[in-house]
Amino acid sequence: MNNSESEYRLEMNGISKSFGIVSVLQDVNLKVKHGEIHALIGENGAGKSTLMKILSGVHQKDSGQVVLNGEEINPKNTHEGQLLGISVVYQELSLVNDLSVAENIYLHKLGANKFWMNWKKITKDAGELIKSLGFDINPAARVRDLSIVQKQVVEIAKALSEDTKILVLDEPTTVFDPTDTQKLFDNLLRLKKEGVSIIYISHHLEEIFKIADTVTVLKDGVDTGSRVVSETNTDEVIKLMIGRELKDLYPPRHVEISEKPIFSVRNLTAKDNLVHDVSFSVKAGEVLGIAGLGGSGRTETAKLIFGADKKKSGVISIAGIDLNISCPANAVKHAIGFVSEDRKEEGVFLPLSIGRNISITNFKPISNKFGFIFSDKETANVVGLIDKLSIKTPSGKVIVKNLSGGNQQKVALAKWLSIDSKVIIIDEPTRGVDVGAKVEIYNLINEVAKKGVGVIVISSDMPEIMGISDRILVMHKGTIFGELPKEKFSEENILRYSIGKHLKS
Numbered sequence: 176m177n178n179s180e181s182e183y184r185l186e187m188n189g190i191s192k193s194f195g196i197v198s199v200l201q202d203v204n205l206k207v208k209h210g211e212i213h214a215l216i217g218e219n220g221a222g223k224s225t226l227m228k229i230l231s232g233v234h235q236k237d238s239g240q241v242v243l244n245g246e247e248i249n250p251k252n253t254h255e256g257q258l259l260g261i262s263v264v265y266q267e268l269s270l271v272n273d274l275s276v277a278e279n280i281y282l283h284k285l286g287a288n289k290f291w292m293n294w295k296k297i298t299k300d301a302g303e304l305i306k307s308l309g310f311d312i313n314p315a316a317r318v319r320d321l322s323i324v325q326k327q328v329v330e331i332a333k334a335l336s337e338d339t340k341i342l343v344l345d346e347p348t349t350v351f352d353p354t355d356t357q358k359l360f361d362n363l364l365r366l367k368k369e370g371v372s373i374i375y376i377s378h379h380l381e382e383i384f385k386i387a388d389t390v391t392v393l394k395d396g397v398d399t400g401s402r403v404v405s406e407t408n409t410d411e412v413i414k415l416m417i418g419r420e421l422k423d424l425y426p427p428r429h430v431e432i433s434e435k436p437i438f439s440v441r442n443l444t445a446k447d448n449l450v451h452d453v454s455f456s457v458k459a460g461e462v463l464g465i466a467g468l469g470g471s472g473r474t475e476t477a478k479l480i481f482g483a484d485k486k487k488s489g490v491i492s493i494a495g496i497d498l499n500i501s502c503p504a505n506a507v508k509h510a511i512g513f514v515s516e517d518r519k520e521e522g523v524f525l526p527l528s529i530g531r532n533i534s535i536t537n538f539k540p541i542s543n544k545f546g547f548i549f550s551d552k553e554t555a556n557v558v559g560l561i562d563k564l565s566i567k568t569p570s571g572k573v574i575v576k577n578l579s580g581g582n583q584q585k586v587a588l589a590k591w592l593s594i595d596s597k598v599i600i601i602d603e604p605t606r607g608v609d610v611g612a613k614v615e616i617y618n619l620i621n622e623v624a625k626k627g628v629g630v631i632v633i634s635s636d637m638p639e640i641m642g643i644s645d646r647i648l649v650m651h652k653g654t655i656f657g658e659l660p661k662e663k664f665s666e667e668n669i670l671r672y673s674i675g676k677h678l679k680s
């Protein structure tokens with residue numbers, strides 16, 4: 176059999192890559208067949224995205240060989256990668272906010288020798304492409320005005336607007352609810368049938384066992400093995416990933432919950448009415464989960480509380496005292512913390528160091544009365560948190576932009592855990608975070624609750640929200656539709672409330 180008849184469409188052989196003195200990939204092999212879904216998994220910072228960036232032309236390898244359809248390739252940039260049929264949907268959305276959906280999808284077609292495009296036709300094509308994926312988004316809308324779920328769909332449509340041979344999806348479902356995830360899977364199975372090879376990166380192991388044919392595991396820049404999915408199991412895969420067995424994904428909670436609420440909202444209604452009549456309270460030490468489908472108003476409720484969105488009416492109170500929260504700075508002053516779901520836009524400052532990001536919410540302990548920051552104090556302040564959250568970095572001085580996605584998420588979290596909040600709202604706490612680090616984040620949530628903080632966790636991850644909450648509120652159409660005490664937790668009950676149905680008696 177000569178190379179061009181190989182059973183593999185893609186072979187990445189012995190790939191190594193360093194950034195400066197940091198070695199990120201060492202002698203990595205990845206072999207992907209025609210028309211298969213190949214999962215690529217590993218802890219945060221293991222090198223998954225870097226390997227895919229070498230494949231697509233963003234980075235150049237130091238050594239090794241990439242063979243596509245029997246021919247060695249060396250794309251120098253993403254445009255060359257695209258011409259070879261390699262399309263990547265990155266974890267960090269790369270859309271241009273001020274352009275329309277259609278312009279974003281077809282922008283790359285404006286090559287060096289093309290200055291004019293028929294935008295009317297392109298808008299129509301973009302609409303059809305999105306519809307063919309089973310979603311409904313106005314192709315003429317500005318990307319800035321889309322929800323994060325819609326932005327992710329546009330990213331996927333953009334990747335498919337080319338003649339794609341290899342489609343790489345880097346954690347595509349982190350913003351999706353179960354219905355959207357299923358739609359994506361249907362599309363992937365269709366593409367697979369059409370012969371497209373799909374490389375699927377995810378920290379959700381259940382997704383891998385649902386749709387992937389093969390799985391390759393990376394650990395600290397080395398591939399620790401590939402397995403046929405039907406011949407392996409979760410325990411084996413976790414062991415390849417973290418080098419040990421994992422006992423409790425959801426650590427047991429030993430936290431005393433107060434009698435009285437520490438935080439409450441009454442009849443909270445947004446100026447645009449998209450969220451209306453939301454009333455609930457959280458007790459000190461309690462972890463309150465908020466579930467619901469995308470667009471049900473979970474994140475919008477958090478933003479209203481935090482003063483990031485304007486409210487029409489409603490009362491917010493801490494320890495029984497009514498507050499007037501007009502803006503996020505005001506919310507922080509009243510000891511309300513908020514970890515946003517949109518890491519890139521609102522969660523971290525990418526050009527700043529880890530240390531500055533963590534201390535930005537609270538400069539007082541590390542600055543003098545004129546506001547000068549003592550950088551040694553700042554560094555000392557963050558070292559503990561870096562350690563606690565296992566943020567993979569040589570030092571707190573590293574620029575956040577250069578961290579892996581999951582480690583950026585940990586920085587976003589550490590930023591808020593470093594201040595003394597009375598209530599903290601965490602929107603999708605483990606988005607993009609590997610299974611080992613998830614446990615560390617859950618432990619930290621328990622620790623924060625133990626200090627008497629009321630913790631509100633918004634999550635689309637059903638096992639997670641059931642695993643860490645004391646009580647779950649379910650939102651539907653902008654308001655709270657139902658409340659589940661621990662003994663009523665089940666995926667079915669959450670889903671029923673999410674779609675506006677009552678529980679079966």
Ligand SMILES: Nc1ncnc2c1ncn2[C@@H]1O[C@H](COP(=O)(O)OP(=O)(O)OP(=O)(O)O)[C@@H](O)[C@H]1O
Nearest residue numbers: 194199219220221222223224225577578579580581
């Ligand atoms: N441009 C860069 N400069 C310096 N270091 C980098 C750069 N890009 C990535 N790294 C480092 O390379 C390592 C691997 O990162 P990568 O993004 O490939 O990990 P990952 O497996 O995709 O992680 P995650 O699951 O968190 O997304 C990390 O330690 C990261 O900090």
